[in-house]
Amino acid sequence: MARSKAHYWFVGPALFLMVLILLLPIGIASLMSFTNYSLGNPGAEFVGLANYEKIFTRSAYAKMFGASFRYVFVVVPLSVGLGLGAALLINSIKRFGDVYKTIYFLPVMAALIAMATVWEFAFHPTIGIVNSTLERGCGSFLESWSWYAHGCKQGFPLWLTDRDYAIWTVAFIGVWQAFGFNMVLYLAGLTSVPRELYHAAEMDGAKSAWERFRLVTWPMLGPTTVFVVTISVIRSFQVFDTVEAFYPQGGGPSKSVYVMMFAIYEKAIQQNLMGIGAAITVVFLAFVMFLTLAQRWLVERRVHYT
Amino acid sequence: MASISLKAIEKSFGETSVLERIDLDIAPGEFLTLVGPSGCGKSTLLRILAGLEAPDSGDVLIDGERVNDVRPADRNLAMVFQSYALYPHLSVGQNMMTPLRLRDLSFTERLPLIGQFLARAKYRDLSSQVSDAAKVLKIDHLLARKPGQLSGGQRQRVALGRAMVRKPVGFLMDEPLSNLDAALRIHMRSELAELHRSLQTTFVYVTHDQAEALTMSDRMAVMMDGKILQLGTPDEIYNNPRDIRVAEFVGAPKINLLPGYLDADGHAACEDVVLTRVAKNCSGDITIGLRPEHLALCSVKDPEALQGRVVHKENLGADIYLHVILHQGGHRLVLRAAPIEGVPVSIGQNVAFKLQHGVAMVFDEAGKRVDLSHEAEKAPAKSGVKATVPEVA
Numbered sequence: 074m075a076r077s078k079a080h081y082w083f084v085g086p087a088l089f090l091m092v093l094i095l096l097l098p099i100g101i102a103s104l105m106s107f108t109n110y111s112l113g114n115p116g117a118e119f120v121g122l123a124n125y126e127k128i129f130t131r132s133a134y135a136k137m138f139g140a141s142f143r144y145v146f147v148v149v150p151l152s153v154g155l156g157l158g159a160a161l162l163i164n165s166i167k168r169f170g171d172v173y174k175t176i177y178f179l180p181v182m183a184a185l186i187a188m189a190t191v192w193e194f195a196f197h198p199t200i201g202i203v204n205s206t207l208e209r210g211c212g213s214f215l216e217s218w219s220w221y222a223h224g225c226k227q228g229f230p231l232w233l234t235d236r237d238y239a240i241w242t243v244a245f246i247g248v249w250q251a252f253g254f255n256m257v258l259y260l261a262g263l264t265s266v267p268r269e270l271y272h273a274a275e276m277d278g279a280k281s282a283w284e285r286f287r288l289v290t291w292p293m294l295g296p297t298t299v300f301v302v303t304i305s306v307i308r309s310f311q312v313f314d315t316v317e318a319f320y321p322q323g324g325g326p327s328k329s330v331y332v333m334m335f336a337i338y339e340k341a342i343q344q345n346l347m348g349i350g351a352a353i354t355v356v357f358l359a360f361v362m363f364l365t366l367a368q369r370w371l372v373e374r375r376v377h378y379t
Numbered sequence: 380m381a382s383i384s385l386k387a388i389e390k391s392f393g394e395t396s397v398l399e400r401i402d403l404d405i406a407p408g409e410f411l412t413l414v415g416p417s418g419c420g421k422s423t424l425l426r427i428l429a430g431l432e433a434p435d436s437g438d439v440l441i442d443g444e445r446v447n448d449v450r451p452a453d454r455n456l457a458m459v460f461q462s463y464a465l466y467p468h469l470s471v472g473q474n475m476m477t478p479l480r481l482r483d484l485s486f487t488e489r490l491p492l493i494g495q496f497l498a499r500a501k502y503r504d505l506s507s508q509v510s511d512a513a514k515v516l517k518i519d520h521l522l523a524r525k526p527g528q529l530s531g532g533q534r535q536r537v538a539l540g541r542a543m544v545r546k547p548v549g550f551l552m553d554e555p556l557s558n559l560d561a562a563l564r565i566h567m568r569s570e571l572a573e574l575h576r577s578l579q580t581t582f583v584y585v586t587h588d589q590a591e592a593l594t595m596s597d598r599m600a601v602m603m604d605g606k607i608l609q610l611g612t613p614d615e616i617y618n619n620p621r622d623i624r625v626a627e628f629v630g631a632p633k634i635n636l637l638p639g640y641l642d643a644d645g646h647a648a649c650e651d652v653v654l655t656r657v658a659k660n661c662s663g664d665i666t667i668g669l670r671p672e673h674l675a676l677c678s679v680k681d682p683e684a685l686q687g688r689v690v691h692k693e694n695l696g697a698d699i700y701l702h703v704i705l706h707q708g709g710h711r712l713v714l715r716a717a718p719i720e721g722v723p724v725s726i727g728q729n730v731a732f733k734l735q736h737g738v739a740m741v742f743d744e745a746g747k748r749v750d751l752s753h754e755a756e757k758a759p760a761k762s763g764v765k766a767t768v769p770e771v772a
Contacts, residue, residue, distance in 0.1 A: 279452065
């Protein structure tokens with residue numbers, strides 16, 4: 074059999090592009106993370122692990138990890154849970170399903186940076202709709218809640234500029250923005266659940282909605298859930314636009330919203346410290362890689378049943 | 380064991396009516412088959428019986444009690460689905476235990492880990508029930524596997540096991556064999572029939588395969604266009620169909636139908652095929668139905684012989700089916716021959732054959748069966764010759 078070289082031509086272009094635009098930049102970034110390179114400098118010195126040492130010892134970076142993980146651990150469970158809930162509800166109604174789908178999907182379609190400006194107005198301490206609405210509740214039964222009573226006396230929190238609230242407020246906007254996307258993924262997942270399984274469950278004696286959910290819906294949505302969680306984690310680690318819109322300087326009150334993406338931007342672009350920026354990028358990449366692989370290996374093996 | 384009755388069941392989906400006043404009584408312990416072409420409403424009827432679908436009007440009774448408002452889970456019927464509908468994330472053992480768990484355990488006892496700890500004795504009892512059922516179906520070695528790791532036949536058994544493990548009052552089966560290969564399907568026919576005999580429970584079985592209906596059932600109901608055309612034992616349905624559609628649907632190869640007319644004396648005739656028996660109270664165009672086994676090869680010299688040319692030959696080993704085009708009229712007939720006569724026949728050859736007496740069926744214009752009687756009962760036949768086919772040509 075004559076050996077043809079055609080196969081090189083088939084894989085060649087894809088391979089070339091992948092190396093050029095994906096692997097090479099990653100390689101350069103990891104090399105750069107061992108130097109003190111700045112844009113415009115003729116050369117750079119090799120500084121070994123000094124950049125990584127900074128990341129894992131300095132308090133500013135501890136805050137960075139804190140902010141990123143807080144954000145991820147709030148946004149992922151809430152946006153996945155709400156997405157699933159909304160999908161189940163929409164799937165269960167016969168009419169107006171499309172209306173709800175559109176409503177919940179609107180935040181996904183809107184540009185987050187524009188929405189951030191709107192939220193900034195909403196959360197404004199004096200003219201914002203959030204606090205003025207809360208003030209109307211003063212004097213009612215809501216005051217029996219001590220937090221509310223305190224707000225009525227001392228004024229409600231400065232949602233975006235109080236360091237105790239800022240990251241949670243940003244996370245709330247993240248949930249608001251992300252769950253519509255998860256809902257659409259879950260709706261797609263729900264259409265692939267065979268109806269006969271529900272009938273079998275009913276015949277087997279699963280009478281309550283919870284029993285049917287436990288026996289059929291949740292297991293059958295396993296592959297969807299793995300995908301939704303992975304993509305939500307990655308997107309949450311990537312959060313940048315809201316932080317940049319709210320706090321263009323310095324990552325929020327006491328750096329409480331100093332998420333990783335913003336740290337990379339601040340170090341590498343604003344301060345032109347390419348070395349440290351590259352090091353944070355590599356750490357970020359390692360997180361995402363680790364999470365993705367963990368999802369694939371640990372969970373996917375258990376949710377694909379054939 | 381339970382008796383099941385359907386009274387005046389009607390169902391339509393939007394404009395299309397699927398079931399038109401169905402009445403059906405199923406005796407306790409009976410194996411009843413609903414058979415019909417796809418879209419005839421048989422599956423809908425079964426699902427109404429199960430409670431998965433609500434009838435527009437009419438009543439479903441189980442053991443004389445109206446169960447229209449009883450939900451499927453409480454009717455104590457088990458169903459085997461065409462796709463088996465096994466829970467893919469659960470092992471075979473867990474699949475079979477699911478109906479027991481949902482019925483016999485309380486909510487707390489069903490909790491993972493804690494539940495097993497709280498109700499150890501109950502769990503042991505349930506798993507022994509599961510393994511008993513598994514032994515009956517010879518799947519006890521598969522209990523730890525997931526459905527995805529099983530073959531079609533094994534999945535079929537698991538679905539049966541899940542249905543029988545909780546000892547329901549009746550089994551509903553929706554084309555359970557149609558996903559199996561031909562050999563396994565034939566094997567499972569006898570196994571299902573044996574299972575029915577040993578469980579002595581009411582079986583309602585839906586199929587589009589007339590062979591399954593004929594081989595397994597005590598009684599079968601032939602359905603078409605939302606109506607039960609005929610209900611009876613397989614023997615009655617095959618040998619005495621009351622409607623031309625029943626005659627056509629049941630039997631393989633299909634019954635031969637010849638368009639004909641009734642002559643002045645009431646003899647049904649089509650070209651040189653003329654029947655001896657006469658139809659009373661009927662006139663006009665009729666159809667003569669002849670099953671392949673009603674025709675037999677004979678010598679050319681036989682006075683009743685019909686002549687035709689063989690255009691196709693199907694060799695099934697034990698039987699040989701010859702497709703013959705009649706010289707007179709050009710109608711195509713299928714006739715069954717024993718191997719000893721059929722093997723030497725080659726395509727293109729002319730053969731002679733004749734009808735067996737007293738078995739042909741006649742249907743009127745509306746497709747209803749016309750009862751025939753021997754003229755002999757009224758006037759003695761000439762010199763005792765029951766010449767079925769007087770040679771006209």
